[in-house]
Amino acid sequence: MSDPALFEMRDLTIETVRDGHRRRIVEGMSLSVRHGEIYGLVGESGSGKSISMMASVGLAAASLDITAGDVSFAGRRFAASDRRGLRSNLSHGVSLLFQNAKGALSPFLTTGAQVERVLAGRLPKSTCRREAIELFRVCGLNHADLADKYPHQISGGQAQRVAMACALATEPRLLIADEPTTALDVTTERELLRFLTRLCRERDLAIVLIAHNLSLVAEYCSGLTILHAGQIVERGPLASVFAEPLHPYTRGLIAAVPDVDAPHELEPLAGSVWGGRSDIERCRFSHRCPFAQPDCEAGVPALLPRAGHEVRCILYREDAT
């Protein structure tokens, strides 16, 4: 931990009122990303991964209460509830990519105009066109072909690259990529991820890759955090987590990944993300856990360092062994 983190989220807690109950949808979420690192954030739909990253840049929906936590980026620290402050990071080094790139691009502007509009925020107007052409090139797009087209006239992969060009136009040092490839076919997915990795190297760009697909994370990330029902269940360096996955949920996720070299029967994870009241202090995975025991409902297990990374499960308590 000698290298200071570029981006650090600490103890983020998000609550909302649903069905008359106050529910904690993200609890004690922390995340630390170093310069130029690709970091994976993994979890099922509803685990709170997108919401916490959106909250970290001040873009969480207004109906969500951010009750605790802070976020620092490049030495500037804001309370997680300070949406205005966090949003100021967006024009100073943090950018985002969305799953649905076509929907993320404005339907009313040509792709060229969208990139230039972002550039106009920090460059004199006369240079925007030139810089946009360069960004199209960097993103593997032909400016002459695409700049005059509207988002509905281009393919999903092209749209994601235009979105990339928009994001790069802000000169980011951190890119939060929220399942950027989910809407794309497998070949385009690989291309885009390879392209992102190259950007990381060339531009010292750090990426938080939000994914539900563990194999993608395994291939491109150096570290990962696994979220389940708004809680971190396991996190650490990629090699360590994959060498020795500890939490039953992590094991379940890994068992569900197909492997061409060592074919095995895929085991689907039973059940779905904790849908009950989230203000109750208990393990939120136990209802679908093969190792569940009465103690699981006795409180939220602590996140403990084990086997070179951290895990939240009573199987690994001091007194459990």
Next chain:
Amino acid sequence: MRPMRIPPVLSYVLRRVAISIVVLIGISAVAFSMAYLLPSDPVTSRYPDISNEQRAEMRRQMGLDQPLIVQYARYMESVFRGEFGRSLGTGNSVGEDLARRIPATLELAVYGILLGTALAIPLGMFAAIRRGRPTDHVLRLVNIAIQSVPAFWLGVVLIFVVFYQLRWAPTPVGRLSPLYSPPPFFTGFYTLDGLLSGKFDVALAAGRQLILPVLVLGLGVVSPLARITRAAMGESLGEDYVTFGRALGLRERQVVLGDAFRGALIPIVTTFGFVVGNVLAGAAIVETVFSWPGIGRYAVTAITTSDMAPVSTCILLVASGVALTNLLVDLSYALIDPRIRHGYGK
């Protein structure tokens, strides 16, 4: 390959105009029959004390003894000559009467719509941005209050308070106080014509006459437009492209006005089309209350005196106005959204 743009738009417009003409002919028939079916008789209402023989003679002179279809044919022939029949009340051709009155109504309606839109859209946008918060609830109450006030009542109250009690507004006697003579004709709007001819005192006096009726007419527009703006903006503010725009550090003004508002514009413009029809209808009441020499008051007078040609023609005129507005609204869709322009539909 860029699709050829002009010919499809042109053919669309021509098709729409052709359809509109058919619709308007249909409306003219309905309007004429309705005027004919009015339970009063133009001769009796004008000369209540004449003998039956005299009445029959007058009906014959006016052509009222002819079958409905013949009367309608005569009327339509007159329509295509641009005369639109003859008013029994003024003795002029209806076309002549209307030419004098249309600018008065247009000036009122245009300013009213401008005022109402200028109030409604910011109001609706603000409510959408503050959705679910106290500002939103207050604005909704204001909106309901505005909607609940009938124009005839508001007009009379404003005349009583602002003119009679406070003496802030001039005497509500039409477009211009008798102390001034109307400016030379350029646009037919006294305010603009006054400015264009350098008669600023006339422009100002005409503007002062306009204040109260424009306010009454404009407030009628606010409620439906503000409501649709709030709903449509509420939806478009949740679109991914709005979030992404924010994520790119674009200024909030750019995101809200540039993208979210444009995304909300189609339902707003559609409602605007309806609202224009309402305004033309509402003009009848406002013009009556403020003695405004426009087509609304002309139509009301014609109805109360069973003056058929003006009634039919006014209906036809308002219907044409609505048809034209709807054509413009439809065409504006393509300007607003490139997806519609490129024929992808939405």
